[in-house]
Amino acid sequence: MDAHQPLSLRAEGPLSGTVTVPGDKSISHRALMFGALAVAETVVDGLLEGEDVLSTAAALRAMGAEIVKEGGRWRIWGVGVGGLLQPATALDMGNSGTSTRLLMGLIASHPITATFIGDASLSARPMARVTVPLGLMGASFASAPGGRLPLTMTGRCPAVPLRYVLPVASAQVKSAVLLAGLNAPGRTTVVEPEATRDHSERMLRAFGAEVRVDDGPEGRAITVTGEAELRPQAIVVPGDISSAAFPIVAALIVPGSRVTIGGVGVNPTRDGLLRVLAMMGADVTLGQQREVGGEPVADITVAAGTLTGIEVPPEIAASMIDEFPVLFVAAAFAQGTTVMRGLAELRVKESDRIAVMAAGLTACGVRVEELPDGLIVHGNGGDLVAGGATVAARLDHRIAMSFAVLGLRAAAAVTVDDARPVATSFPGFVALMTALGAV
Numbered sequence: 001m002d003a004h005q006p007l008s009l010r011a012e013g014p015l016s017g018t019v020t021v022p023g024d025k026s027i028s029h030r031a032l033m034f035g036a037l038a039v040a041e042t043v044v045d046g047l048l049e050g051e052d053v054l055s056t057a058a059a060l061r062a063m064g065a066e067i068v069k070e071g072g073r074w075r076i077w078g079v080g081v082g083g084l085l086q087p088a089t090a091l092d093m094g095n096s097g098t099s100t101r102l103l104m105g106l107i108a109s110h111p112i113t114a115t116f117i118g119d120a121s122l123s124a125r126p127m128a129r130v131t132v133p134l135g136l137m138g139a140s141f142a143s144a145p146g147g148r149l150p151l152t153m154t155g156r157c158p159a160v161p162l163r164y165v166l167p168v169a170s171a172q173v174k175s176a177v178l179l180a181g182l183n184a185p186g187r188t189t190v191v192e193p194e195a196t197r198d199h200s201e202r203m204l205r206a207f208g209a210e211v212r213v214d215d216g217p218e219g220r221a222i223t224v225t226g227e228a229e230l231r232p233q234a235i236v237v238p239g240d241i242s243s244a245a246f247p248i249v250a251a252l253i254v255p256g257s258r259v260t261i262g263g264v265g266v267n268p269t270r271d272g273l274l275r276v277l278a279m280m281g282a283d284v285t286l287g288q289q290r291e292v293g294g295e296p297v298a299d300i301t302v303a304a305g306t307l308t309g310i311e312v313p314p315e316i317a318a319s320m321i322d323e324f325p326v327l328f329v330a331a332a333f334a335q336g337t338t339v340m341r342g343l344a345e346l347r348v349k350e351s352d353r354i355a356v357m358a359a360g361l362t363a364c365g366v367r368v369e370e371l372p373d374g375l376i377v378h379g380n381g382g383d384l385v386a387g388g389a390t391v392a393a394r395l396d397h398r399i400a401m402s403f404a405v406l407g408l409r410a411a412a413a414v415t416v417d418d419a420r421p422v423a424t425s426f427p428g429f430v431a432l433m434t435a436l437g438a439v
């Protein structure tokens with residue numbers, strides 16, 4: 001890899017303007033994967049062209065799908081469910097946990113062998129959460145110690161349909177099992193005790209798969225009927241709320257700011273940040289609410305104002321799991337204390353987001369208390385934080401962008417040591433922030 005790219009943002013005045021953010025990462029991965037399993041041409045507009053999604057595209061090409069970009073539109077010619085081919089070389093997943101875990105699900109019910117490799121961050125992340133259920137479906141795995149990458153797996157066809165109760169709230173695990181079930185005989189069911197993002201369910205239905213959702217005492221049971229035939233689709237990917245979160249919090253903390261982000265996905269399984277910010281007293285409004293490609297979308301307008309510390313209800317965590325790093329930043333400027341618990345999953349993201357955020361915030365003069373499963377942030381009421389630190393992003397895009405946003409309201413510069421990981425999910429982040437007035 002080339003040299004580190006340090007990043008430091010500051011605000012010389014209010015942020016203002018109307019912008020759009022790149023396409024939703026979760027939906028983009030799924031559009032490529034389901035398109036690759038449909039027969040004939042799927043077209044996708046608004047696909048996120050971040051490194052993570054490009055890793056998915058490269059892996060699907062290596063397994064027989066034809067994927068091309070024409071202007072701003074992506075075209076996918078799929079191989080049909082059951083038609084994936086043996087890849088000739090290892091699949092390089094880069095930094096992307098979603099690519100890895102969902103593709104493992106796809107491969108699990110195909111009679112092929114594939115090796116997954118990734119960067120240092122991905123190679124430290126737990127994969128047993130998917131290899132356990134996929135193993136029950138008949139796939140076999142050889143991995144680095146602790147169930148980590150590099151990992152070689154062999155799928156089984158016909159796979160064994162499964163009923164699986166998720167031990168962790170994870171849309172990636174849910175999706176991996178459902179995707180394996182697409183090419184298994186009979187029905188495969190995943191029960192989720194807490195609702196996680198439902199993009200797979202929505203999009204599989206649009207592609208013509210039989211998907212049933214039943215709410216029961218154990219939680220939400222999602223059932224897919226296997227040996228499915230997927231019909232190609234025209235998909236429009238909404239803006240990623242997880243990317244919008246950064247300009248949203250930036251506008252909230254820089255006095256006098258007013259920013260609109262157009263066309264953002266506000267699926268109720270993803271909009272927890274908006275609900276929490278509203279509880280903290282933020283001025284966030286949704287305009288032009290509409291549906292795009294089976295997903296609710298809105299224009300989000302945010303104005304700076306006073307935030308009040310709250311106890312964040314732990315049951316909201318799954319609907320904003322990727323937004324906690326930047327919520328910690330917002331909480332640093334609130335009046336009073338914000339208590340966030342039930343976030344053990346943050347420790348196994350691209351970095352240990354509780355520990356890394358706690359260290360960086362402390363270095364920048366924010367008072368925090370680290371909990372095993374969360375963080376307590378003592379807000380300063382909206383003043384500048386001290387800043388004046390260089391923060392390690394640890395190959396984690398959301399850590400890098402969170403500290404870039406913190407720097408907008410710091411007395412001395414906050415420098416992110418290496419902002420290159422931002423390209424995994426939010427190409428154009430710096431250009432967007434500067435368009436709003438950041439320097």
Ligand code: S3P
Pocket residue numbers: 025026027098169170171172173175197321322345
């Ligand atoms: C994702 C699910 C979440 C999220 C990740 C994307 C997905 O991961 O953090 O960025 O697209 O399904 P978990 O399933 O590990 O919670």
